[in-house]
Amino acid sequence: xxxxxxxxxxxxxxxxxxxxxxxxxxxxxxxxxxxxxxxxxxxxxxxxxxxxxxxxxxxxxxxxxxxxxxxxxxxxxxxxxxxxx
Amino acid sequence: xxxxxxxxxxxxxxxxxxxxxxxxxxxxxxxxxxxxxxxxxxxxxxxxxxxxxxxxxxxxxxxxxxxxxxxxxxxxxxxxxxxxxxxxxxxxxxxxxxxxxxxxxxxxxxxxxxxxxxxxxxxxxxxxxxxxxxxxxxxxxxxxxxxxxxxxxxxxxxxxxxxxxxxxxxxxxxxxxxxxxxxxxxxxxxxxxxxxxxxxxx
Numbered sequence: 001x002x003x004x005x006x007x008x009x010x011x012x013x014x015x016x017x018x019x020x021x022x023x024x025x026x027x028x029x030x031x032x033x034x035x036x037x038x039x040x041x042x043x044x045x046x047x048x049x050x051x052x053x054x055x056x057x058x059x060x061x062x063x064x065x066x067x068x069x070x071x072x073x074x075x076x077x078x079x080x081x082x083x084x085x
Numbered sequence: 086x087x088x089x090x091x092x093x094x095x096x097x098x099x100x101x102x103x104x105x106x107x108x109x110x111x112x113x114x115x116x117x118x119x120x121x122x123x124x125x126x127x128x129x130x131x132x133x134x135x136x137x138x139x140x141x142x143x144x145x146x147x148x149x150x151x152x153x154x155x156x157x158x159x160x161x162x163x164x165x166x167x168x169x170x171x172x173x174x175x176x177x178x179x180x181x182x183x184x185x186x187x188x189x190x191x192x193x194x195x196x197x198x199x200x201x202x203x204x205x206x207x208x209x210x211x212x213x214x215x216x217x218x219x220x221x222x223x224x225x226x227x228x229x230x231x232x233x234x235x236x237x238x239x240x241x242x243x244x245x246x247x248x249x250x251x252x253x254x255x256x257x258x259x260x261x262x263x264x265x266x267x268x269x270x271x272x273x274x275x276x277x278x279x280x281x282x283x284x285x286x287x
Contacts, residue, residue: 010192014262041200042269048202049269052209052238056218057238062119066133070115071108073137074144079108 005032006039017047094156111140114157117239118164124234125168127223131193135171139164154248161241161249165231172227183265193266197273202281219272225264232257233264 009029015021016029033040073078092113098106115136122135142163150159192284208214222238235246236257243261247254 007194011195011259011262013264034088038198041198042195044133044200044202045238046219046265046269048209049272050265052214052218052224052272053125053237053268054240055210056215057120057240058122060120060123062116063129066119066129066136067115069133070111070137070140073113074107074140076104076108076111079105079112 003036006036009039013043013046015048017043096147096150096253107144107154110143115140117157118160121161121164121234121239122168124219124222124238124286125165126172127219131171131175135164135167137157138167142167155245157250158245161239162243162251165235165249169227169231173228192263193270195266195270197270197277199273199277199280201273201276204276204280204283208283209276214275214279217275221275222267224271225267229260229264229267232260232279233268236261237265 009032012021012025012029016026021029029039029043033043068077068080071077092109094110094113095103095106099110118139119132119136120159121130122132122139126132126135129143143160146163150156154162156238222233225233231250232246235241235249241249243257246257250257
């Protein structure tokens with residue numbers, strides 16, 4: 001990652017993986033990537049990093065005892081029973 | 086903004102103190118608030134405190150909700166502020182570290198060039214790997230962490246995140262980019278080692 005162009009593109013990569021960049025910059029990144037293995041690895045691992053966090057977030061649930069204490073603290077415990085486990 | 090956005094709550098009923106409506110609100114948002122707090126604070130007990138304090142504030146201040154933002158954005162704003170206030174109170178020594186100058190907080194230049202994407206799912210999502218993912222978030226400066234949690238963990242849009250944090254959309258994009266590059270670096274360090282271990286076994 002010592003090339004000037006790699007540095008120049010670095011700040012755009014986050015938006016690139018979100019598909020939020022203009023076509024012209026995407027083309028620029030893709031052309032560069034074709035000849036720069038380092039940048040290809042950085043982009044692939046950046047994309048994977050984000051997707052791992054997305055996936056992990058889906059598995060984060062509130063423990064049932066935490067939910068129960070919340071309803072009690074809010075004096076809404078009578079609505080606990082009628083709700084899902 | 087996830088399934089919570091789909092339910093319609095009556096602000097009027099909430100303002101008049103309708104408990105059943107409050108229960109519906111809590112049911113719709115408690116998961117989102119707990120996850121936000123847990124990922125911001127990294128500690129289940131602290132996250133539970135923030136969860137409770139957030140809803141107490143929501144109930145107490147519902148009169149002040151003016152409808153300029155969506156209800157979920159408003160709740161997110163209360164929860165995020167509670168989490169940030171908590172962190173500043175609990176770790177005042179972090180504040181100076183967590184407010185680096187723009188240059189210190191610049192783009193993380195990629196140092197780790199290891200393609201670990203090919204690791205199997207069992208390795209990428211092991212309990213140890215997940216703990217490492219969480220720890221890496223906790224090492225982000227607060228201003229980057231807040232943006233990352235809202236955008237990539239809670240799934241808010243750039244515009245929604247900018248409303249919650251009261252910063253420009255450009256600032257959201259810049260901080261998200263910096264947060265992601267830092268996390269990529271940390272994960273590459275960790276998963277690069279796992280990749281090395283696997284190769285040495287072959």
